[in-house]
Amino acid sequence: MINIAIVGSGPSGCYIADMLSKKVADAQVDIFDRLPTPFGLVRAGVAPDHQGTKNIVRQFERTLSRDNVRFVGNVNIGSDLSYDELKQNYDVIALTIGALRDRKLGIPGEDLAGVYGSGEFVAWYNGHPDQAGLNPDLNSSGIAIIGNGNVALDIARILAKTSSEMDSSDITAAAQAAIAASPVQDIYLIGRRGAVEASFTNVELSEFGELERCVALVEPAQLPGSLPDDMDPKAAKAIEKNLETLRSYAINMPDSKPVRLHLMFCASPVNIIGDNGKVCGLKLERNTLVDGRAQPSGETFQLDVQTVIPAIGYRSEAIDGMPFDETRGIVKNDEGCVEAGVYTAGWCKRGPQGVIPANRADSMAVAKQIIADLESTPPQGNRAGYDVTGPLLAERGVCVVSFTDWQTINQAELARAENGKPREKFTSVEQMLALLN
Numbered sequence: 001m002i003n004i005a006i007v008g009s010g011p012s013g014c015y016i017a018d019m020l021s022k023k024v025a026d027a028q029v030d031i032f033d034r035l036p037t038p039f040g041l042v043r044a045g046v047a048p049d050h051q052g053t054k055n056i057v058r059q060f061e062r063t064l065s066r067d068n069v070r071f072v073g074n075v076n077i078g079s080d081l082s083y084d085e086l087k088q089n090y091d092v093i094a095l096t097i098g099a100l101r102d103r104k105l106g107i108p109g110e111d112l113a114g115v116y117g118s119g120e121f122v123a124w125y126n127g128h129p130d131q132a133g134l135n136p137d138l139n140s141s142g143i144a145i146i147g148n149g150n151v152a153l154d155i156a157r158i159l160a161k162t163s164s165e166m167d168s169s170d171i172t173a174a175a176q177a178a179i180a181a182s183p184v185q186d187i188y189l190i191g192r193r194g195a196v197e198a199s200f201t202n203v204e205l206s207e208f209g210e211l212e213r214c215v216a217l218v219e220p221a222q223l224p225g226s227l228p229d230d231m232d233p234k235a236a237k238a239i240e241k242n243l244e245t246l247r248s249y250a251i252n253m254p255d256s257k258p259v260r261l262h263l264m265f266c267a268s269p270v271n272i273i274g275d276n277g278k279v280c281g282l283k284l285e286r287n288t289l290v291d292g293r294a295q296p297s298g299e300t301f302q303l304d305v306q307t308v309i310p311a312i313g314y315r316s317e318a319i320d321g322m323p324f325d326e327t328r329g330i331v332k333n334d335e336g337c338v339e340a341g342v343y344t345a346g347w348c349k350r351g352p353q354g355v356i357p358a359n360r361a362d363s364m365a366v367a368k369q370i371i372a373d374l375e376s377t378p379p380q381g382n383r384a385g386y387d388v389t390g391p392l393l394a395e396r397g398v399c400v401v402s403f404t405d406w407q408t409i410n411q412a413e414l415a416r417a418e419n420g421k422p423r424e425k426f427t428s429v430e431q432m433l434a435l436l437n
């Protein structure tokens with residue numbers, strides 16, 4: 001038998017498990033996750049009001065139910081089992097641990113109360129147990145979100161929607177209530193560069209044209225008249241679509257709805273201003289663009305905000321003994337190869353970029369490499385996989401969550417949903433484990 005361990009049951013781990021469990025003869029694939037719940041950021045990152053995107057889990061469920069695939073949930077590699085113990089007991093290891101540790105802005109005031117990294121904020125409203133206790137203070141009339149990607153837009157939209165607009169989502173009840181109670185009037189979405197360079201996509205941007213209580217605004221002067229002639233036609237088409245949407249926002253009336261989303265370009269945060277340890281403003285510097293690059297202009301201005309949410313990217317979490325690139329915040333690798341018998345894919349391999357389908361292509365390429373290496377250097381067959389790691393976990397008192405256990409948790413979440421919501425997530429590991437006794 002070929003014993004394969006996959007660390008992380010997000011899209012990248014599930015895609016690799018799918019291919020290896022089908023294509024490697026006599027394979028046993030054990031897919032570990034530190035949470036009792038599978039699917040990584042599909043559950044804890046993808047916006048709760050984008051339920052369609054989450055349908056991909058049907059495909060992953062089929063993979064995890066296969067006879068030669070074992071979901072080993074609630075097991076943290078690094079504390080419950082070490083990286084070295086995995087290497088000793090598995091023929092192949094694939095590290096697909098994702099990246100959800102917030103990158104820092106590196107400006108004064110970042111440690112003030114009222115500053116929440118987008119990773120922790122998104123994890124909070126999505127019910128990730130790590131952030132159940134975040135309880136962000138949203139008693140703010142102004143909220144600044146720093147970043148110009150889809151994650152920044154997701155956060156702005158979740159804050160801007162009414163509670164009833166969120167009833168078809170699986171946002172946690174606590175987050176839904178906290179956002180509904182917030183007196184927010186102005187949400188600022190701040191990009192270092194211009195509208196042309198923004199990385200958000202039109203589907204997400206256009207949603208702000210349809211919100212009940214929020215109007216999207218942009219200064220007409222911040223939008224370019226035309227695009228450079230030498231631009232790649234495909235990129236130009238996508239940007240032109242965004243500009244068209246932004247032009248429609250530029251003629252919106254600020255007072256037409258109670259909440260305003262201000263899309264602000266060419267500005268960089270300089271420092272977060274505090275009063276008694278709590279955010280009371282944000283100082284920014286205007287940038288000019290030189291060949292698409294932001295250059296500080298020296299002109300500063302201030303926003304009256306009490307909450308700041310940087311959405312500027314993520315790093316992976318290092319595991320003891322695992323080769324790690326500290327500078328890039330990813331697993332150290334060469335085209336997915338980490339060291340003999342150890343591979344990596346997904347966000348922890350490439351950095352936090354790319355939507356779910358991008359991980360499929362990446363995982364397929366790494367799985368093909370694994371298969372080629374297994375053919376050229378067949379394992380000696382003396383690694384016992386779960387026959388050793390299972391008893392080790394039991395000895396250490398770790399309560400392993402199987403795929404059947406996850407189905408029990410899943411059913412309980414579906415059953416307790418109210419007001420038309422698709423599910424009400426459990427936000428603590430203890431709550432989930434209590435269902436299994």
Ligand SMILES: Cc1cc2nc3c(=O)[nH]c(=O)nc-3n(C[C@H](O)[C@H](O)[C@H](O)COP(=O)(O)OP(=O)(O)OC[C@H]3O[C@@H](n4cnc5c(N)ncnc54)[C@H](O)[C@@H]3O)c2cc1C
Pocket residue numbers: 007008009010011012013032033034035038039040041042045046047050053075076077078096097098099100122151154317319345346347348353354355356357359
């Ligand atoms: C806020 C947000 C919104 C997004 N929205 C969309 C969207 O709408 N559409 C889209 O296509 N893509 C979206 N994405 C991108 C998508 O989520 C990623 O492309 C994808 O989840 C990356 O997959 P992954 O498997 O590499 O990592 P992840 O999904 O992060 O999975 C990593 C898994 O590893 C586990 N893990 C980590 N450390 C350990 C450890 N030490 N031991 C055991 N397990 C561990 C984690 O618990 C997790 O389950 C979004 C991302 C974010 C952050």
